Amino acid sequence: xxxxxxxxxxxxxxxxxxxxxxxxxxxxxxxxxxxxxxxxxxxxxxxxxxxxxxxxxxxxxxxxxxxxxxxxxxxxxxxxxxxxxxxxxxxxxxxxxxxxxxxxxxxxxxxxxxxxxxxxxxxxxxxxxxxxxxxxxxxxxxxxxxxxxxxxxxxxxxxxxxxxxxxxxxxxxxxxxxxxxxxxxxxxxxxxxxxxxxxxxxxxxxxxxxxxxxxxxxxxxxxxxxxxxxxxxxxxxxxxxxxxxxxxxxxxxxxxxxxxxxxxxxxxxxxxxxxxxxxxxxxxxxxxxxxxxxxxxxxxxxxxxxxxxxxxxxxxx
Amino acid sequence: xxxxxxxxxxxxxxxxxxxxxxxxxxxxxxxxxxxxxxxxxxxxxxxxxxxxxxxxxxxxxxxxxxxxxxxxxxxxxxxxxxxxxxxxxxxxxxxxxxxxxxxxxxxxxxxxxxxxxxxxxxxxxxxxxxxxxxxxxxxxxxxxxxxxxxxxxxxxxxxxxxxxxxxxxxxxxxxxxxxxxxxxxxxxxxxxxxxxxxxxxxxxxxxxxxxxxxxxxxxxxxxxxxxxxxxxxxxxxxxxxxxxxxxxxxxxxxxxxxxxxxxxxxxxxxxxxxxxxxxxxxxxxxxxxxxxxxxxxxxxxxxxxxxxxxxxxxxxxxxxxxxxxxxxxxxxxxxxxxxxxxxxxxxxxxxxxxxxxxxxxxxxxxxxxxxxxxxxxxxxxxxxxxxxxxxxxxxxxxxxxxxxxxxxxxxxxxxxxxxxxxxxxxxxxxxxxxxxxxxxxxxxxxxxxxxxxxxxxxxxxxxxxxxxxxxxxxxxxxxxxxxxxxxxxxxxxxxxxxxxxxxxxxxxxxxxxxxxxxxxxxxxxxxxxxxxxxxxxxxxxxxxxxxxxxxxxxxxxxxxxxxxxxxxxxxxxxxxxxxxxxxxxxxxxxxxxxxxxxxxxxxxxxxxxxxxxxxxxxxxxxxxxxxx
Numbered sequence: 003x004x005x006x007x008x009x010x011x012x013x014x015x016x017x018x019x020x021x022x023x024x025x026x027x028x029x030x031x032x033x034x035x036x037x038x039x040x041x042x043x044x045x046x047x048x049x050x051x052x053x054x055x056x057x058x059x060x061x062x063x064x065x066x067x068x069x070x071x072x073x074x075x076x077x078x079x080x081x082x083x084x085x086x087x088x089x090x091x092x093x094x095x096x097x098x099x100x101x102x103x104x105x106x107x108x109x110x111x112x113x114x115x116x117x118x119x120x121x122x123x124x125x126x127x128x129x130x131x132x133x134x135x136x137x138x139x140x141x142x143x144x145x146x147x148x149x150x151x152x153x154x155x156x157x158x159x160x161x162x163x164x165x166x167x168x169x170x171x172x173x174x175x176x177x178x179x180x181x182x183x184x185x186x187x188x189x190x191x192x193x194x195x196x197x198x199x200x201x202x203x204x205x206x207x208x209x210x211x212x213x214x215x216x217x218x219x220x221x222x223x224x225x226x227x228x229x230x231x232x233x234x235x236x237x238x239x240x241x242x243x244x245x246x247x248x249x250x251x252x253x254x255x256x257x258x259x260x261x262x263x264x265x266x267x268x269x270x271x272x273x274x275x276x277x278x279x280x281x282x283x284x285x286x287x288x289x290x291x292x293x294x295x296x297x298x299x300x301x302x303x304x305x306x307x308x309x310x311x312x313x314x315x316x317x318x319x
Numbered sequence: 320x321x322x323x324x325x326x327x328x329x330x331x332x333x334x335x336x337x338x339x340x341x342x343x344x345x346x347x348x349x350x351x352x353x354x355x356x357x358x359x360x361x362x363x364x365x366x367x368x369x370x371x372x373x374x375x376x377x378x379x380x381x382x383x384x385x386x387x388x389x390x391x392x393x394x395x396x397x398x399x400x401x402x403x404x405x406x407x408x409x410x411x412x413x414x415x416x417x418x419x420x421x422x423x424x425x426x427x428x429x430x431x432x433x434x435x436x437x438x439x440x441x442x443x444x445x446x447x448x449x450x451x452x453x454x455x456x457x458x459x460x461x462x463x464x465x466x467x468x469x470x471x472x473x474x475x476x477x478x479x480x481x482x483x484x485x486x487x488x489x490x491x492x493x494x495x496x497x498x499x500x501x502x503x504x505x506x507x508x509x510x511x512x513x514x515x516x517x518x519x520x521x522x523x524x525x526x527x528x529x530x531x532x533x534x535x536x537x538x539x540x541x542x543x544x545x546x547x548x549x550x551x552x553x554x555x556x557x558x559x560x561x562x563x564x565x566x567x568x569x570x571x572x573x574x575x576x577x578x579x580x581x582x583x584x585x586x587x588x589x590x591x592x593x594x595x596x597x598x599x600x601x602x603x604x605x606x607x608x609x610x611x612x613x614x615x616x617x618x619x620x621x622x623x624x625x626x627x628x629x630x631x632x633x634x635x636x637x638x639x640x641x642x643x644x645x646x647x648x649x650x651x652x653x654x655x656x657x658x659x660x661x662x663x664x665x666x667x668x669x670x671x672x673x674x675x676x677x678x679x680x681x682x683x684x685x686x687x688x689x690x691x692x693x694x695x696x697x698x699x700x701x702x703x704x705x706x707x708x709x710x711x712x713x714x715x716x717x718x719x720x721x722x723x724x725x726x727x728x729x730x731x732x733x734x735x736x737x738x739x740x741x742x743x744x745x746x747x748x749x750x751x752x753x754x755x756x757x758x759x760x761x762x763x764x765x766x767x768x769x770x771x772x773x774x775x776x777x778x779x780x781x782x783x784x785x786x787x788x789x790x791x792x793x794x795x796x797x798x799x800x801x802x803x804x805x806x807x808x809x810x811x812x813x814x815x816x817x818x819x820x821x822x823x824x825x826x827x828x829x830x831x832x833x834x835x836x837x838x839x840x841x842x843x844x845x846x847x848x849x850x851x852x853x854x855x856x857x858x859x860x861x862x863x864x865x866x867x868x869x870x871x872x873x874x875x876x877x878x879x880x881x882x883x884x885x886x887x888x889x890x891x892x893x894x895x896x897x898x899x900x901x902x903x904x905x906x907x908x909x910x911x912x913x914x915x916x917x918x919x920x921x922x923x924x925x926x927x928x929x930x931x932x933x934x935x936x937x938x939x940x941x942x943x944x945x946x947x
Contacts (some may be wrong), residue, residue, distance in 0.1 A: 007936055079806070080707070080813040083714045101640060103806060104714075175825055258799065263809040277622045277641050280629065280658055281899055 009145045041311040051307030054300035061297055065115035074109030077264040085132035087284050099285040102274060107285055110271060111293055117260075117267040118294075121181050121251050126243035133193030134236055138224050140194070141201025152198065158191045167250060171259040178261055181254070193239045200232040217247040234312030241305030252294050268294050361612040362945050365636030366391070367628065368800030369828045371591025375569050375584075377509040378456055378545070379655040382834040383554070385464035386659040386856060386861045391615070391940045393509075395595060396578040396605075400432070400450060400508040401501065406933040407731050409671040410861075411501065414604055415941075417445055417579070421505060423497045430500065431482075439512045440578045446484045449510035450783030452530035454479055456511070459529070459541035463549075463556065464507075466859060468866040470890065472504045479534035489815050499893050502862035511916065512577045518543040527851070548574070561918045563589075565568040565784055570594075581607050581943035586898075591617030597943075607943040614623035619798050628923055634945075635931050638665060638921040643717040649730060649919050653718075663923040668934035669730035671857050674917035675849035676797075677878030678769050681840045684847040685793060685946060688771075691784030692791070693847075693878075698782075699910040701755040705814040707747035708916040715806045715916050723854065723914040725907030727863045727899055731936055735863060737900045740907045759934045761791065768792045779789035792821040796835060796875045798852040799826035803918065822848070836877045849877070854915065858937050864892040864899065869911050880911040 045051060075081055086104030090096055098107035140151040170184045203209060205228065213223055229236070248268075254260050255269020256276075268290050275286030320687070372392040373384035402415035413420055419433040437445040453475060461467045461474075475495065476901070480488045495504075505856050516527040520542075522550055525531060527547075528540035546556055551574055553563030569587040578582055581601045586594035593615040597607035607613070610852055616632075619637035620625040638656060647653030647667070654808055655665035678693035685692070692698050712720035721730045725740030750911050759782040760773025771789040772779040781789065805826075812822045836849035857863045866889045867873050871881040888902035922934045930944030 078816075079810040079814040080817075081709075083710055084707075088714060102802070103809065175823075217882050258826070263805075264813065274802075277639075280625065280642065280656075281644060 009017055009251060012203040042219065044311040045307045048158055048303070048310065050303045054307075057296065057300045058304065061115065061293070061300075062119065064315075065112050068112040069109065069116075072108060072112070074106040076109050076266075078112040079103050079105075079264060089278060089281070089286070092285055099283070100284055100288050102201060102278065107289060109305055110266060111289060113269075113291060114266040114268050114271050114290070115176055117121035117265060118248050118251055118269075119297075121178055121267070122244045122248035125185035125189060125247040125250075126240050128182060129189035129243055129247075130184065130193055130236060130240045131298050133190035133199050133239075134229060134232070136190065136223055137194040137197030137199075138228050138232075141198035142205055142224055142228060144202070144205075148198070152195070155191050155194050158188075159195075163188045163250070167254055168257065168259060171254055176254070176261055178265070181261065185250045188250075189243055189247060193236070193243070196235055197229075197232055197241060200235055201228050204228050204231055222269070230236045234309065237312060238305050238309040241301055241308055245301035245305070248294065248301075326892045340640055358610060358945060360608055361614060362611060362942050363614045363616055363633045363635075363941065364391075364590050364946075365633045365943065366615050366617045367622060367623050367637070367829075368621050369798070370800075371589065371617050372593070372615075373563060373566065373589075373830055374552055375414045375575050376548050376554075378453070378460070378463070378510070379465060379552075379554070379887075380463050380831075380836050381465040381615070381877065382559075384875060385829075386853075386938050387829070387832060390856075390858065392593070393580045394580065394939060395613070395942070396575070396580045396584065396598075398437070398580045399452040399506065399859065400510060401506050402937050403502070403506060403858065404935050404937040407668055407936045409731070409857065409936050417510060417861050418505075421497075421501055423500075427494040427497050428491045430491065430497075430505070432487045432489065434485040435602070436485070437579050438600050439514075440576065440583060440598050441512070441514060441547040442600070443513065444484065445510050445579050447481045447487045448484070448530055449512060449634045450487055450508060451479060451532075451534065452511045452513070452516060453482055454509050454534055454542050455532060455537055456545055457460045457507075457527050458535045459538035460545045463545065463872070464596040465874040466507050466867045468876075470506060470871040471866055471893065475504075493894065495894055496892065496896050497687075498896065499862050499864060503860040503864065503866070503893075506859040506861055507518045509580070512579070513573060514577045515548060517827070518546055518547045524835070530554070545828055551575075554651065577943065581605075582613060585612070591615065601914050601943070603943065605941075605943050608946060613942045618800075621802060626661065631662050631925075634925045634928055636857075636923045638923050639801075640716055640719070640918070640921075643719065643921070646717040648718045649721065652921075655923075659752070659923055663925055664932075666922040666924055666932050667719065668922070668936055669721060669728075670916060670920055670938060671728055671731065671861070671863075671936045673726060673857075673863075674794075674854035674856055675723060675912035676848060676854070676915060677836060677880075677912050678848060679836075679839075679844065679846050680881070681838075681844045682847045683842055684845045685790065688785055689847045691782065691791060692789065694783050694784070695759070695782040696909065697755050697759050698791075699913075701752040701818060702815065702820065702913060703745045703910050704748055704752040704755070705818060705820070706811060706913065706915065707814060708743075708914075711807055711810060711916045715803055715810070716916065720916045720918045721915050725903045725914070726865045726869060727903045727916075728857065735899045735903070737907075738902045739900075744907050745910075749814070756791075761819075767815050767819055768821040787860075790821070791819055792823070792845045793848065794823045794825065795848040796827050796832055796846070797827050797850040798829040798832050800829070800850060804850070804852045806915070816916055838872075838874075838876055838879045840879070848913070850915075854917065856938060858939075861937075864889055864902065865906070866893060867905060878912065882909060882911070885909065887912070893914065 028147040082104035086100050088100060088102055088104050092099045096106050100106055101110060116121040140148045166188050167184060174180055209228055210223055213227060251267055252269030255267045256273040259274060260267045260270040275290060278286055336811050367422045370387040372388050374388045377397045402412045403409060405412050417434060417437050418434060419818040422431040432443060433446060438566055439445060457464055458473045475492050476489055477492045478490045482488055484902060513530050514524045516525045516530040518527045527544035529544045529870040530538050549556055549848045551565060551572060552688050553565030555561045563943045566589040570584045578598050581603060582595035583598050585596045597611060624636055625639050625642045627633050644656050645653030649667055649669055650667060652667045664672055673897055678692050679691050682689035710839045712722065727736045727740060729736045729741055756769060757763055758779060760771055760779060761769045763769045769791040771785050771787055773780050774785055775785040776783045798804055808824055812824055815822050832849050835846050855868050860867050867875045869876060869880055869885055870889050871886050883906055888905055889895050892902055920934050924931045927947055929946045
């Protein structure tokens with residue numbers, strides 16, 4: 003019998019993914035009650051974030067539930083012209099007055115808010131998913147693939163965002179789905195770079211090396227170790243991305259490139275209102291301006307608090 | 320004797336639509352060192368939003384045939400043979416014309432035109448040969464002249480004889496209505512200098528062989544000259560869609576510096592920033608102020624123009640409808656906006672125009688059904704019935720508008736408009752529109768898209784060429800930059816939706832919409848509806864007989880409308896002094912286009928500026944009259 007060099011101890015066999023699931027791994031994100039409790043505790047210590055969180059809940063209810071309680075015509079311009087007074091001051095029948103067509107401003111804020119929030123949230127989701135996947139792949143594989151992928155990101159980041167948005171929206175007829183795609187198309191670059199950096203760090207950690215040695219697949223490493231351990235960065239970015247997307251949409255709407263009538267968004271409302279700034283029709287400017295500013299600020303506060311909360315979690319691992 | 324005609328596209332009506340901006344003037348006195356006599360006075364005028372001039376050669380196709388290119392730009396440098404407009408009256412103005420009154424004889428088959436003693440800025444005289452140059456150009460390139468209609472100029476001219484440097488005789492193929500021939504035919508002519516008769520840069524004046532030849536004998540040479548001049552103006556006839564790269568050369572190209580109008584160009588950019596200086600050789604009755612410059616200022620939106628008015632930085636502009644703070648009307652204007660009333664006087668004027676936008680009867684859009692659907696009179700009736708012009712004028716235009724119910728302007732007051740047209744043949748009624756469509760085989764889906772469920776050519780069926788399942792869903796591109804037009808389009812979209820006519824709106828610049836809405840045919844002819852915002856101003860077809868816009872095959876018949884009855888009606892008005900009633904009543908009933916409310920011009924003229932009023936009903940600009 004011939005002995006293997008190194009002794010009589012049999013060589014370890016690679017573990018299956020199922021076996022790995024039964025092991026406690028230092029770096030794999032496993033949910034436990036402590037994590038959420040800690041996160042909520044830290045989050046709740048930020049009073050502004052709490053206020054902001056409930057403000058966002060209010061805005062969601064205002065935009066999506068409000069139209070069922072405060073019913074107004076928001077789609078028929080002919081009817082609005084016929085039956086309403088244009089640019090009417092706030093009154094009992096129109097709490098925030100009417101716009102140049104005769105649409106009720108409160109109803110308009112709800113109607114426009116739906117588009118703004120939907121585009122904001124979905125654009126952020128798309129941008130985050132694409133950016134995270136792209137960045138994780140780039141960082142994990144490294145080498146020429148990383149260089150190639152990151153140069154592409156560099157090119158994208160070098161193009162002025164507003165310029166690119168305007169070009170895309172000019173070429174294609176703006177609709178809510180298109181705006182989601184277009185805004186996501188310019189927003190995924192930053193998370194891609196962030197996650198790529200995060201991945202470069204994480205892939206050298208011992209627990210990742212351990213999974214490699216134990217034969218864990220690349221998919222498993224990225225899906226179960228790299229991305230979950232980047233969740234703090236991802237969630238914080240996603241939160242800010244919602245705010246940025248709402249601002250992008252507002253900017254496009256302000257430039258007349260928002261969703262086409264009879265739909266509207268907050269930016270388009272603001273743009274229309276500015277036409278009447280000289281005439282003192284404040285109700286066509288300030289309320290929608292309030293909605294944009296406070297929603298974005300609230301999202302930023304929530305994002306800040308989430309970052310703190312998730313950082314605490316990491317510190318206590 | 321009969322009349323004349325002429326026409327010309329009213330793109331600039333957008334200007335009017337936007338409420339019209341007209342003239343302006345004013346003074347920023349830029350002091351120069353030394354004597355007061357060397358001070359420069361700057362007169363500034365506001366262009367309508369997003370309507371920068373984009374063509375300088377005064378011979379163009381429909382895509383460039385606009386008020387912004389012709390009335391408020393080219394006319395300042397290149398005067399037409401006959402000038403029309405006496406303040407608010409769209410009539411012949413011999414005082415500003417290059418020619419004396421035409422003399423008709425031989426049963427209205429011979430016309431003698433005598434020229435005055437005008438000079439070009441290069442020292443040569445404006446001669447009969449310069450008129451012949453334009454006529455030869457037209458003979459060779461009539462398909463590229465937007466005002467051309469079959470049977471009219473140059474088809475109705477048998478020969479032209481140059482009797483002397485200042486006299487020509489037109490011999491016509493048949494008797495004409497002299498009023499029509501003067502107002503709609505001779506009115507088209509813009510004499511061109513011999514210096515332009517070249518086909519290559521640097522060639523000797525006249526070497527092109529188009530100006531000196533007998534009428535109609537130099538088509539090949541004229542075509543070459545046309546190609547050269549068009550290219551110098553930025554339009555490549557062999558590649559019509561190419562980008563205009565010559566705009567930046569307008570002020571420096573020596574070609575365009577030979578002028579017979581009161582101004583010559585000193586600065587021009589693609590955005591529409593224009594500076595003109597007086598032509599010291601101008602032979603007209605009123606010369607521009609010495610040491611003055613005239614500037615045209617572009618704006619991307621009417622709100623930006625209003626802000627410029629508030630700041631006092633322009634001398635003549637227009638009041639956007641959203642900034643009208645006191646409703647009024649053509650006959651009884653309201654008070655001026657309080658933010659402007661200290662510095663500006665509000666002036667209103669009707670436009671010698673009709674407002675409409677075309678159906679593309681040749682459109683292959685909507686799955687190939689669009690053209691066939693537009694060809695159905697019942698559909699056009701339903702579509703027009705849903706346009707509530709009175710409401711729009713009252714609520715959107717704040718009373719400053721005139722309804723358009725037919726092909727002849729109702730204002731300014733004239734003897735041409737018929738009672739039938741004035742009394743709206745198709746008053747607003749959503750139920751009537753819905754019933755019309757239902758009774759012709761359409762299943763109505765209010766707020767959605769109606770579909771054809773009974774195809775065929777029978778009286779109660781959708782009509783010839785309309786497939787089962789065809790949808791009443793169309794694309795409508797309209798001019799951007801004007802709040803008033805946007806409001807109107809949105810309101811009409813809602814109104815059409817009541818009958819399940821689903822209109823998808825999109826915006827583009829005025830020049831883009833105008834360039835898209837041209838006659839076409841074949842698979843690539845996909846545009847369906849297009850609204851450049853201003854319809855048609857009857858210039859240079861000052862007699863509103865409509866041959867340029869409604870006659871079969873006419874150069875400015877954007878939607879390719881065709882009706883043998885209408886063609887015959889037009890011919891009758893062109894050849895005899897018959898009234899326009901038959902012609903206009905037929906079209907008012909037949910709806911060749913979508914008639915729209917026509918805004919009146921609301922000008923803001925700086926206080927102290929003289930010579931800028933009354934506003935021209937033809938949207939012409941005469942800053943040579945301006946004084947401060």
